[in-house]
Amino acid sequence: MTTTVLAPVTPSVRQASPRRYLMCPPRYFEVRYAINAWMQPGIGVDRRRAMRQWLALVAAYRAAGHQVDVLEPVEGLPDMVFAANGATVVAGRVLLARFANRERSSEAAVHAEWHRRHGGGFGGHHVRQPVAVNEGEGDFAVLSNRILAGYGFRTSLRAHAEIAELTGRRVVSLELVDPLCYHLDTALMILDDRADQIAYYPGAFGAASRRRLARLFPDALIATRQDAYAFGLNGVSDGRHVFIPAGALDMTELLRAAGYDPVPVDLSELIKAGGSVKCCTQEIRPALETAGLPAQRAAVRHRIGQSQDRRRGER
Numbered sequence: 680m681t682t683t684v685l686a687p688v689t690p691s692v693r694q695a696s697p698r699r700y701l702m703c704p705p706r707y708f709e710v711r712y713a714i715n716a717w718m719q720p721g722i723g724v725d726r727r728r729a730m731r732q733w734l735a736l737v738a739a740y741r742a743a744g745h746q747v748d749v750l751e752p753v754e755g756l757p758d759m760v761f762a763a764n765g766a767t768v769v770a771g772r773v774l775l776a777r778f779a780n781r782e783r784s785s786e787a788a789v790h791a792e793w794h795r796r797h798g799g800g801f802g803g804h805h806v807r808q809p810v811a812v813n814e815g816e817g818d819f820a821v822l823s824n825r826i827l828a829g830y831g832f833r834t835s836l837r838a839h840a841e842i843a844e845l846t847g848r849r850v851v852s853l854e855l856v857d858p859l860c861y862h863l864d865t866a867l868m869i870l871d872d873r874a875d876q877i878a879y880y881p882g883a884f885g886a887a888s889r890r891r892l893a894r895l896f897p898d899a900l901i902a903t904r905q906d907a908y909a910f911g912l913n914g915v916s917d918g919r920h921v922f923i924p925a926g927a928l929d930m931t932e933l934l935r936a937a938g939y940d941p942v943p944v945d946l947s948e949l950i951k952a953g954g955s956v957k958c959c960t961q962e963i964r965p966a967l968e969t970a971g972l973p974a975q976r977a978a979v980r981h982r983i984g985q986s987q988d989r990r991r992g993e994r
């Protein structure tokens with residue numbers, strides 16, 4: 680007779696750190712053009728449902744202690760809910776976006792305006808207008824002292840040089856080859872940006888990039904195609920909680936086994952436009968002098984931010 684001894688559930692040993700996110704409510708969300716393989720123009724979207732789902736993501740971030748700033752949406756820009764694409768902020772330095780598709784190009788100015796107005800609050804005095812096409816954190820993933828950068832569908836290689844120059848960080852360029860994983864944040868997610876742990880789906884990358892990832896990240900969590908297509912890599916991690924699309928079942932288990940706390944979030948309406956959790960979330964990484972504020976002052980700033988957002992927030 681064999682006895683099966685169940686392994687004890689490993690308690691989470693991961694450390695969360697407080698984050699600041701910029702998000703944009705899906706007030707004018709719809710799918711009326713197709714600029715990626717997920718979008719079917721004219722497919723019905725339930726905007727109220729989209730809004731409920733988005734608000735639940737905001738609430739989950741706030742419940743975990745994170746600050747959420749709200750960017751005013753603009754009528755006629757249905758993809759603005761995907762705020763990750765609007766800019767990349769690294770240690771207070773902001774590289775604005777330049778969109779690949781005309782349909783989204785006007786979003787860039789709205790982000791630019793927000794960063795120029797609020798940048799001072801996070802030490803963001805360098806707001807850089809890009810020359811080459813880049814879609815913000817859709818294709819830039821920020822590690823402790825490197826940036827992983829996607830190319831192949833949207834962001835151009837020339838933009839990789841621009842972000843390297845602005846931030847002074849080494850950039851690892853990764854070629855995307857699967858049209859269903861057209862942004863880096865649909866193929867790879869950062870789990871721990873201090874210890875540089877990531878998860879990715881190898882099938883989304885060209886052969887050389889796949890080899891590079893395997894060499895640089897031997898302890899990465901490897902996602903299945905099913906997970907990737909359920910947007911299971913389009914998650915946001917604070918180092919401990921991983922906010923992840925509800926349908927990515929295997930990834931959720933992998934995360935748990937690796938000591939993270941997965942927080943499933945259902946964004947099924949937004950997936951109709953080819954985006955989920957990470958796409959909705961632009962991380963504002965403050966300049967180091969701002970990040971080093973004494974805890975109390977930081978907490979006060981956090982509360983002020985929240986009440987401002989509440990006043991501005993959606994009902």
Ligand code: ARG
Binds near residue numbers: 862
């Ligand atoms: N419909 C949008 C587009 O194709 C979705 C963007 C998703 N954003 C992301 N960070 N992957 O541009």
